[in-house]
Amino acid sequence: MGQDLVEIHPRELQFTFEVKKQSSCTVHLVNKSNEYVAFKVKTTSPKRYCVRPNTGVILPRKTCDFTVTMQALRTAPPDMQLKDKFLVQTTVVPYGTSDENLIPAFFSKETGRYIEESKLRVVLVSAPDPLEEQPVNGFHSTEPAIEVSVPKEMPNIVNEVLTIPKEVLHPLEQTPVVVTKIPSPVKEVQGLRETPVPIEETPGLREIPVPIKETPSLREVPVLQNGFVDICLFCSSVHQVTEDVQNLKSKVNNLESKLEQAEKMIIKLREESRTTTQERDKLQQEMVCFEFHLILNVFLKTKGTPRNQVGFPLLFVVYVALLGTSLGYLLRL
Structure with missing residues (x-):
């Protein structure tokens, strides 16, 4: 085409x-x-x-x-x-x-x-600067004077704008007045009221509002080769990026709360493990002391027995075996 x-x-x-x-x-x-x-x-x-x-x-x-x-x-x-x-x-x-x-x-x-x-x-x-000109004797000094004729008397016209030219054409006594601009006869005459003239609007000239639909699937702003950007796509992508940032913030907050709970749980487990270790060490020490006292008592009792018995008594051997087993178990721990 x-x-x-x-x-x-x-x-x-x-x-x-x-x-x-x-x-x-x-x-x-x-x-x-x-x-x-x-x-x-x-x-x-x-x-x-x-x-x-x-x-x-x-x-x-x-x-x-x-x-x-x-x-x-x-x-x-x-x-x-x-x-x-x-x-x-x-x-x-x-x-x-x-x-x-x-x-x-x-x-x-x-x-x-x-x-x-x-x-x-x-x-x-x-922006145009406002010109503040003061008329001197009815004349503006910055513009050349233009002589126009203004009717001295005009009939009072109400709601009849279209009849103005007919009445202006009647011969009237005219007085030359020098002004800088040609004023409209309708605005110069006192008592003349302005009436808006209805203008029919062409159907094709009306501006039809276009609803802008947001595209949720857009992630990036498309840029053409010549550098132009689609305004509609840019707005939708900005909205989508804002939603993504909010979602990321909520996820980060959830992760931070979970990390705090995990840290509290780790601290609690460490305290329980430390307490258990201390109790186990205490029990081991008590067990060793008990076995030592028991062996000492047996040794003292066997010391007073007659010399006719050869070797160690059976009870002493049993206690020594128990003591060695306990010490070996503790050393392995």
Whole structure:
């Protein structure tokens, strides 16, 4: 498809720079074809700008608008220039497609679809300084005087704005008045009330809000080769990263509580093991002392027996065997 699908007005985004104040710019997209055309807006600085809506469908031969809002800047950029750019992608979609039916596959070049891309640059404009001019004798000294004729008398007109030209055409006595700007006759005449004229709104010029659906499965912000970032995907990925951080914090807290419980259990087991060891050593010492006293008593008793018995008595041998067995058991421990 060689011809352009949409016509973009304006071709550059102009923002009025004021310190700590937001600025907005509206872009008009005109569908020049007889097909349903979908559009998507991307930018190189998604944190600085907010686009509403950033996706949508333009009906055949109709117009659609989107608004770009620049966040407040604390300081003026050097030379009042920004390198930020916007990318508007447009492609033909099936007949009857609505904004809710748009999917990322419509704007994917891997499917072989024709996607028209237009780049818009950002221009900063300084805020106009309020000119405080005091008229001297009814004239402004900074602008050349322009002589116009203003009717001296005008009839009081209420709720009849369309009849003003007919009444102005009547010959009246005119007084030349010199002013700097040509005022509107309706605003100069006292007693003349302004009546808003109802303007019928074209159905194709209405801005349709597009609900932004978050994609929970996105983990990374997709960056195109030319540096543009999808604003919708960036917002959803930031939300997903926030949820992941909260989940990690909860898991870390659970692990810390489990570690504290494990440390308390280890300390308790160490104390029990130390107590058991002390009790075992105490029992071993008591057992050795008891056996020693028992053998000593047996030895003293056998010492007073007659000399006619050859060798050691049987009871002494038994006690010595028990003592050796106990000592060997203790040494193995």
